[in-house]
Amino acid sequence: MNLTGNADKLVRNLRTLCPPASAALLNSRGTKCQMYEYQALALYKLASDYNTTASSILEIGTLAGYSASIMAQAAPKAIITTLNPASWEADEARHNLYQYKNVTVLEHYSWDYLEVYGGAQFDMIFVDGDHNRIARDLPWFKHLRPGGMMLFHDYSEHKSGIVFARLNEIANKYDHPFDVYLMDADGNGMVGFYKRDGEVWE
Numbered sequence: 001m002n003l004t005g006n007a008d009k010l011v012r013n014l015r016t017l018c019p020p021a022s023a024a025l026l027n028s029r030g031t032k033c034q035m036y037e038y039q040a041l042a043l044y045k046l047a048s049d050y051n052t053t054a055s056s057i058l059e060i061g062t063l064a065g066y067s068a069s070i071m072a073q074a075a076p077k078a079i080i081t082t083l084n085p086a087s088w089e090a091d092e093a094r095h096n097l098y099q100y101k102n103v104t105v106l107e108h109y110s111w112d113y114l115e116v117y118g119g120a121q122f123d124m125i126f127v128d129g130d131h132n133r134i135a136r137d138l139p140w141f142k143h144l145r146p147g148g149m150m151l152f153h154d155y156s157e158h159k160s161g162i163v164f165a166r167l168n169e170i171a172n173k174y175d176h177p178f179d180v181y182l183m184d185a186d187g188n189g190m191v192g193f194y195k196r197d198g199e200v201w202e
Helices: 007-017 020-027 037-050 066-074 087-096 110-116 131-136 138-143 161-173
Strands: 002-005 056-060 079-083 103-106 122-127 144-155 180-184 189-194
Touching (some): 007 037, 007 180, 020 066, 037 066, 037 122, 037 144, 037 180, 037 189, 056 138, 066 079, 066 103, 110 138, 138 144, 144 161, 161 189
Parallel strands (some): 002 180, 056 079, 079 103, 122 144
Antiparallel strands (some): 144 189, 180 189
């Protein structure tokens, strides 16, 4: 997926590309979110590729549960785990996500959960946590299956410079251009990598 343009154009393109996504956004309205409409539509489209009972998705950064609800509707057969260390936000997310039985909200920093995690590899990892500490989320790449996707929100030089710089560094260091690239006319974006066979991030 490689889409650029103003936000309205991106919304139109993504609604055409994935018609069911529009209904998911309507179902999730009212839940606090920090995501542009086109980004939510793209998230639905990308997560829908993992709508199987064998698939598992990890989200780093739950907030109120908006993005988890989008993924839960896109991939209702998948198991979705979402992490947030703030108990008040986790409680709000559980309330907002109660109807999605495939979603579990855990109160953990991603790096603390990483130290104890011993489960299966994930098919998709959506990173939207503490942008200033994104380097601590990147080691989750080793728990992504080959062919799986690691997707990053807030790829923006002017809003999230640390995320922007770190992901560009990853792309250059491992000679792996972004497989997913969305960028609006204001410089707000979302990018992702599909894991290659044998690929390792040190």
